[in-house]
Amino acid sequence: GAGVSQSPSNKVTEKGKDVELRCDPISGHTALYWYRQSLGQGLEFLIYFQGNSAPDKSGLPSDRFSAERTGGSVSTLTIQRTQQEDSAVYLCATGIYQETQYFGPGTRLLVL
Amino acid sequence: QQPVQSPQAVILREGEDAVINCSSSKALYSVHWYRQKHGEAPIFLMILLKGGEQKGHDKISASFNEKKQQSSLYLTASQLSYSGTYFCGTGYGKAAGNKLTFGGGTRVLVKP
Numbered sequence: 001g002a003g004v005s006q007s008p009s010n011k012v013t014e015k016g017k018d019v020e021l022r023c024d025p026i027s028g029h030t031a032l033y034w035y036r037q038s039l040g041q042g043l044e045f046l047i048y049f050q051g052n053s054a055p056d057k058s059g060l061p062s063d064r065f066s067a068e069r070t071g072g073s074v075s076t077l078t079i080q081r082t083q084q085e086d087s088a089v090y091l092c093a094t095g096i097y098q099e100t101q102y103f104g105p106g107t108r109l110l111v112l
Numbered sequence: 113q114q115p116v117q118s119p120q121a122v123i124l125r126e127g128e129d130a131v132i133n134c135s136s137s138k139a140l141y142s143v144h145w146y147r148q149k150h151g152e153a154p155i156f157l158m159i160l161l162k163g164g165e166q167k168g169h170d171k172i173s174a175s176f177n178e179k180k181q182q183s184s185l186y187l188t189a190s191q192l193s194y195s196g197t198y199f200c201g202t203g204y205g206k207a208a209g210n211k212l213t214f215g216g217g218t219r220v221l222v223k224p
Contacts, residue, residue, distance in 0.1 A: 033211065033212075035214075041216070041217075042114070042199060042214045042215060042216045042217050043154070043199060043201075043214040044214075045211055045212070045213065045214075048211045056211060059211075091153060091154075100144070100156045100159055101144065101156065101201075101212065102156065103146075103153040103154045103155075103156075104153060105152070105153050106153055
């Protein structure tokens with residue numbers, strides 16, 4: 001596709017359930033980032049993948065959060081045992097090493 | 113550590129100018145500027161690398177003062193379409209993992 005796509009666009013879940021969020025990068029982009037944006041707040045870095053290197057997981061808020069990137073392309077962010085404070089917009093961005101990051105439309109997660 | 117953006121909000125009349133600052137407590141390698149409209153993904157505006165270069169896009173330009181560890185975004189002759197929240201993302205180079213740390217954002221409202 002022409003841009004970064006994310007699915008689902010909206011997700012409502014119950015506290016304690018697991019959720020998976022997907023990011024399809026722009027073809028050829030080797031760098032992939034996950035961010036979280038709470039209502040009215042800035043962008044909080046979660047995790048960064050660059051090519052075949054080990055991911056930078058330094059932004060993950062707890063061990064309930066994990067992400068993988070298969071074949072250097074699609075990425076999945078998994079949140080286990082969701083909590084209400086996990087409610088936010090989860091944004092994926094992709095780019096070429098050290099260059100511009102292009103953001104997807106985000107997944108709006110609401111944990112009830 | 114999160115860069116500090118100022119002001120937090122600004123209201124302009126169409127045609128007026130504004131300056132948004134982004135200050136870092138650490139030496140900067142790069143600064144990325146984004147604009148986000150309500151409910152939408154951040155859109156890339158420009159990237160500046162250390163060296164004091166200045167860039168422009170239409171009537172929006174930016175400067176990077178390496179010595180002051182600061183970047184400024186200049187909105188000239190503002191248009192209604194400039195309304196949104198502006199974020200700076202600061203990069204600290206390969207040693208820091210090439211990820212961006214975003215400021216809290218500056219809300220800009222341009223009125224007719």
